Amino acid sequence: MKRVLLHSAFWLVYLLQDTVLEFVWVGPALKNIPEDVQFWMAFKAAIAAVLPKLLFTYFILYVVIKEIIKGNVRLSWIILQVMAAFIIIIILHRIVFVYYINPVIYGGVLKERPLFHVLSVLLAVMDIGFVSGVAITMKLLRIQLVAREREKNLIKEKLGAELKFLRHQTNPHFLFNTLNNIYALARKQSEHTAEVVMRLSKLLRFILYESKSNLITIEDELRILDDYIALEKIRYDRLTIHFQREIDESSGKIAPLLLLPLVENAFKHGASESRFDSFIRIHVQLQQGRLTFNIENTKENHTAEEIRDNIGLGNVRRQLELMYKEYDLQLQNEPHLFSVRLYINLTSYAQV
Template sequence: MKRVLLHVLFWVAYTLQDALMEYTWTASQQPGFTENARFLMAIHAAVVATLPKLILTYYVLYAVIPQVLKGRNMVWIVVKTAIMLCITLVLYRLVFNYYIFTVIYNNTIKTAPLFKLSRLLLGVMDVGFVSATAVAFKLIRMQLSAKEREKDLMKEKLETELKYLRNQTNPHFLFNTLNNIYALARKKSDLTPEIVMKLSKLLRFMLYESGKGRITLAEEMKMMDDYLELEKIRYNNRLNIVFKKDIDNEQYPVSPLLLLPFVENAFKHGVSETRFDSYIHMEIRLHQGLLTFIIENNKENESPGSKDKIGLENVRRQLELMYKEHQLLVFNEPAVFKVVLTINLDSHAKI
């Protein structure tokens, strides 16, 4: 329906423009008619003159262009187009000589021989102009449609990749937490039921909230607090956690599961591999859309698995997809692991 409407608008606009030119050209040859009568005759003539132009125009639009795009034999395409142009010119001259000049203008305008060279060349210009204009519009529309399809495909690709990364993060988090529960279960700890309950709350969040495009910073921090409480139960007194917050707007939207992997990493490759007292110091600041998250933990000797290839690499890729303006700094020292993340939350990409 939209395409039909565009075609109708194009031909109405062209016919009105052609009628105006026809009115200007024939005004001096029809002194006995009023302006309104001359304009109505010009519109009548323009409409009739448009009919043979339709043949060539739609032949080019729906026969020539598809064949060219498919890479068909160009010589044969040119030959067929030339034949169609000749047929159109003959109809064009017949319409002018035996209808427009005789019926509409009642022989007030002097006719020329049917195949006079100057009139044929004028016909080529007239027919060629409208056909070329229509083709130009079609090519522009095809290019815009191709760009829109490319944009949709890119959006779909990014959404799929982001979903894949998040789906990797969720089982990874679950795997780490189940390890914690397993360790307590082996000790037959009375804290095991409480940890299972807290885990169920976190999983509920991941199932129903992490699928959203964005959540509030308050929701993200609540999940982090729940995770910290879960870990405190496991490590008890040998773990010192400091979490500083300086936030001017807790309702600021952020991508879900953005900060939790850093916290997981601090426990998995810091606290869990440290034999003595451990610490995790975190600080989160938000001022006018600029988020800064700093997390530092102590660790012992470097081990082959001390770099969390799944968690941190996933977050790094998610940041590349979601935020145009961000900086992720990782400091891996012999006894300290520190991450400094800075994000302009207003630079969130519309995927």
């Protein structure tokens, strides 16, 4: 219905424009006829003249363009069809003017040229070409806009699917590490085993349900970090953890499970590989939608080799690319210390 209304509006506007042109063009030859009658005659002439234009325009829109889009017909055959249709429409256009508009509508007042007079044929080409060209251009623009919107939606769906895959990839990675911790405690017959299982259940509940949202509050994200740290502290006796936070608005929004892999990485490659006293320092600052997250951990391999992203860091980097327009992730590997600095403008959320 909407398409019918749009097409009707287009042709109505064209008819009014063509009526005005016809009125101005023919008016001097109809001096003894009142202007309101002249305008009515011009309107009837415009209606009669529009019929060949309608036929040619819709032939191009719904036959030729569809064949081009499908790509099943050779270009030479399409060109031949258009040329044949154009010639037929020009002939029909001239017949309407010579045998109907002039003798019937204008009562033979106008001096009409022969059917195939060169100047008259050229005017017919311009008359048909103008309205058909405008209509075809609008159709092609609409097709292009629809194609761009479809492409945009496909890209959005692809990025959304990739983001879900990254989060699902992170979840088993986290679960695998935590189950290793529970296994180690169970072998020691530790009294903390039940507590660890309970905390793991709490974390998994969050991962399965709340992390499905595009955004969660900073408060919820930090609560998950607290639960994870508490779970890990049970395992490591000679580990000191400093967790400092400066939050101006705890209800600020952030993508879920974005900070957890960074903390998990500090435990996995710091405390778990350390034979002596070690520490993890975490500092979170949120000021006016700007988040700065710093975390550093001791290490004992005494090397400062080139940093390579593991699964956790690689996933964080890719999620940042998908979800935020303004961010910075920096890694620093020193002989005794590994540090990560993450900056995010949380207001630059990309709406994947």
